Amino acid sequence: MSHQMEALALLNAKRRWRVWEIALWLVAIAAIFLLPSQLLILTEIVILALFAVSLDLILGYAGIVSLGHTAFFGLGAYAAGILARDYVTEPVTGLLFAGLVSGLFGLATSFLVLRGSDLTRLMTTFGVAMLLAEVGNQAAWLTGGADGLSGMSMGPILGLFEFDLWGRTGYVYCLVVLIALTYIARRIVNSPFGLSLMAIKRNPRRAAMLGISPKRRIVVVYAISAAYAGMAGALLAQTTNFVSPDVLAFHRSADVLLVLVIGGAGYLYGGIFGAIIFTLLRDWLSVATPQYWMFWIGLILVAIVMIGRERLTGWPALLAARLKGKTEEAAK
């Protein structure tokens, strides 16, 4: 094989759709018919997954840590909620509006994450989310303040599909949005732009010496990530017809980070797998031990970080390698 052909084969292999990716989406679609009574929790998972994919774009690809990512999620939820309450009840319009508002806010605040260490980034992102939460709380005339934003009723999607009582339309709607946005994110990370982000994460100084302006690239991906988070927030507002001030609460920023730690950052699907595991675990633990479920979540988090995800999820491979080693030893 010529080097040229080898190179093309290598590059194409990276962006090829894997079997498990397709299987995941097929299972998610099949759930519409197979799990009709679970659609509300599945919707919750899809929304959290989109939120985590959004965080993965900056954390997993560009190496930007954030402890305030819910600022964009909450802003998107309020933007979609206010639009639906006062102006337009069509959900896709609201979704795009929320993405735009959060994206612009991301663009405006991106300068805060451009320089400095991880610690300063944690603090500035945390601060922005806190500021926004207080603004949401004080501007009761617009947001409903501590009571939350209510009184909206969503119209049919694109004027065609009415939301139903069982959450079926809501789930399909959220799933379609997640699939579309994951597809777009996949294109982005497999592009030359995506490669430059990964280079900036690994070695920003060296990246600059190849002519890359790390700042401009980070501004762009931060805005995209913010728009994604805003759309996730919009989905929550639209499927629940309510925006609680809790959308800007600190625990949401922490949860989404936890989701990414569970699922793994830097391959887009970590947010999706993490959201499934996190939500099911929380649901199960909160029923099994209503008083102590946070304890178990905490313990699991510590275990993941200390033991390492590779060893937790990769144990079949490790076991196989060890067995193989043993048989080889025995053969000698």
Added chain:
Amino acid sequence: MTALETRHLVKRFGGFTATHDVSLSIRKGARHALIGPNGAGKTTLINLFTGVFAPTSGQILLDGEDITALPAHARVARGLSRTFQINQLFGDFTTLESMMLAIGERKGHGRRFWRPLAADRDVAEEAVSTLERFRLADVMSCETKSLPYGKQRLLEIALAIAAQPKVLLLDEPAAGVPEEEREEVLAMVRALPADVTVVLIEHDMDLVFSFADRISVLAAGALFAEGTVEEIARDPQVKAIYLGEDA
């Protein structure tokens, strides 16, 4: 014609003067070596050239244009490229990805976020031919962190060359390379295109004398002597401060 020039360049870190009033002029196509004992300010000077640090005062000119205020990436776009004393690669990137990145960025493809990397056929072709030239094509699928040190070193140089620089700054290209891989790296340095101006920072005097046509000697941050290889080799003061303690 001057490729790279500095005028009264000064860099202070707190009370310490790392670069002291350096006025240097490097002609186009030169093989110019910067030598000096440890702590003479060689790497600081490279960092000033490339925009890692801003100078306290003074000017830097590339091709007669003042680049003092430009950020690092803009200097690369104008034709100033460098390698690092310690390999600075992208960890788990493959050799091929690293090269695709370098060439794609030169062509300004880094802003393309929709077209797949694999669709950049012209970039891939150039990446492969550059890797072939540097004898790295056989390891194109390897993660760069797993390459032998000499190969990493070659990739460093290849990435810098991929930017098609007018001026290439080589910071100790042979440092840390095991003896058996050394000749391959040096051969590649000698084979750099003649129209590229090369500034070499080096401790190894054999390499300096065999490669350079002009030498600048730095001592305590200041330019101590400058001349042809013969002049520097003959200069008794240079011998005293530098060659004497080394030889």
